[in-house]
Amino acid sequence: MSSSPQAPPHAAPTDADTRPSLTVLSGFWPAATFAVARTLLAADESLLLVRHDLARIRDGVVRRVVRSAAGIVEDERIALRHGCVSCTLREDVLPTIARLARTRPGRDLVLMLPEVVEPEAVAAACAHCLVDGKPITDLVRVDSYVTVLDAEHLLDGLASTDDLTTLGIQAAEDDHRALADVVVRQVEYADTLVLWGQSRDGAFDISRLSVLLRRIAPWATHLRVDGDLVDAGALTRQLRHTRRHRPGTPGILARGLQGYALGAHEPDPDCGVVSAVFRARRPFHPQRLHDVLEDVNAEVIRSRGHLWLASQPDTVVAWEFAGGGLAMGSLGHWLVSLPEDRWEHVDDQRRIAAALDWDPYYGDRHQHLVFIGVDIDPVELHRTLAGCLLTDAELADGEDAWRTYPDPFAGCFPLGAEEPTDTDDTDTEGAPPA
Template identity: 85%
Template sequence: MTSSPQAPIRVETADAGTRPSLTVLSGFWPAATFAVARTLLAADPSLLLVRHDLAGIRDGVVRRVVRTGTGIVEDERIALAHGCASCTLREDVLPTLVRLARDNPGHDLVLMLPEVVEPEAVAAACAHHLVDGTPLTDLIHVDSYVTVLDAEHLLDGVASTDDLATLGIQAAEDDHRGLADVVVRQIEYADTLVLWGRSREGEFDTGRIAVLLQRMAPWAAHFRVDGDLVDADALTRHLRHTHRHRPETPGVLARGLQGFALGTHEPEADCGVVSAVFRARRPFHPRRLHDVLEDVNADVIRSRGHLWLASQPDTVVAWEFAGGGLTMGSLGHWLVSLPEPDWEHVCDQRRLAAALEWDPYYGDRHQHLVFIGLDVDPVELHRTLADCLLTDAELADGEEVWRTYHDPFAGCFPLGVAELTDTDTEGARLA
């Protein structure tokens, strides 16, 4: 087993030691995720593993199984709440964790999420939902969010253009997420990533996948595990009682706005993997940007970030690309477009980040995009995006003229609505 030097293991505090510790496991390939769970149980038979099986979801049933290292202790079927697997899990997971913690003092917990559940949604439920009038975090210490990736299937997963509904594994009738979207969000929210097994293409390809994961989630601790030979005690030391989870860390789309790292600029290819960061102050010309949407993502596995358009200077525009599809939407107002009294409704971290880089002309408006892929040409990518920025002459015209530009994105990013709009790489479905 190999690991990165990032995110060193922290010593457990006395406060956390008074509550049972919870490790949350996610991953799109259940065989690999369950293998990690079984390894943790082998190292500590008293550990309680909670798992929800969605195999009967079409019949309106979810199966909850609780086991220790010595066998199954609970096996119950739960009626599907509101026809939604996510609702059922939210309404069952938290009470189950609290009950197990109260009934089994001194026993830590592992929650293994179904493959289509994103850990950020679980973290939000843990932070905001009460159980018997008490926050879950007052009763259980949420230690870390671990995502397990199967080295044999990961590249196919992040490049997949399939959606969950087509595969018949959606969490609800209105679940329109793509497979790649789920995988990248599981990767990017995790504080710990485990690359399980080996690529069928050999050691070089396995190493390339490990580099890709480092570029996609540079903020996480990274570990590689050979599925044929696993040291259970070593893996346990890496994954449990680490205190890696930081609930105040924003989701990936808000990271850059709140001053957190959005990605790393690694323009030199490592095993073919390139990570390129594009930053600029000038606004994009809407038509020129629209015309290059396909080009800039042609060789990209993942891109993300935020931007501003000259024609919509008040709006923070979100940018997400995965699985061959680009998603853009509104992240609300730039601070410079808000009356100062309204700034008090914005989080302190966002205001601090804006103040540190405030520009007397642009305010907090800026471009911040990260592109990660195989054999990406970072120079050509930067040149293409830079050509979409306003020229000196266009800048001199001012905002009143910018707002009159022909805008292919008009109406796509309503302010006050935190809703993303899906589009293909040509931007043809931005309506």
């Protein structure tokens, strides 16, 4: 699931809200995530922690454990008809949350996700999957999405080129995600990030990791916990009843199109970390861009955004890089290429953002890319990308000539007959390798 959740009107929190609060914990390193969960349990005897073990999910078996500070409340094995994360969310996770909210009123809940589950999948399930004919938000208030990062292993995870299948921890038979992709998506969707534990490389490395996380997710609240001596009460106040979750915030690939910041432009190194934003109106020449794909991501930990190609001027092209691999895919049409009677299929926020930034010649088409890494040269990066834009002479040739350019990306970004309502549903299959 990669769709962006939309808040139902009745889900807005109020001071009179009596629904139990749900805090969602994610993280690729379960020891660190469970340490945070135990800390929250220690501070509140009424709190319930829900965990699902997916170790045997491909056999159709999931173990569900519910515990409180006093001990295990439930420990049950569940048989699923289909061995996949989406089925688990739909068939057991959400029904369990709903049941606990009904049968144990007044007790808040913490849902600890398995390490390979991305929080955005849970948010989409909460928004779109019904339990007994009703949305889960009728029964619980989703308070916050918290991602816990293990300071000792974070940088290795972000730099890893392994995929989940190679590691034997894929969530389904067709799960081909890379480890680094999972980690960055857990970071980017969270409204709260906890950097837990110590780095084997000392205080400077902790500072560098903190800066890196702030550059990857500048919109989140950032907390640092050393793990050796934790104030359970203080951590609870920082993580629970914060009401930080904003259900209407789109997924990372749709944020730029909907007018949200994709990243901060911080070209001066801080602990060696640089974040560079590249924006332009002109289209990229397809061959020149293809030729520099490897160079522009050579020292990058994470890059993301969207762009347009002169040879495919109707298409919003998504760009995602993590763990040594670049994925590019279609995010649908630029509005300027759609008849106005089809704009009704596009999210309201997307239309507002386009109107505010409309150009008489280019319409809503533009380049918006963010590059984050250690010791990268933002000036050289900008120079390289700017060199891929069309020249004045090429611009003067016009759109009919652009469509005839030799295009290594030809056929990679198909457009459907209708514009999807969810602009974060990205097809990244078929893009040429970097």
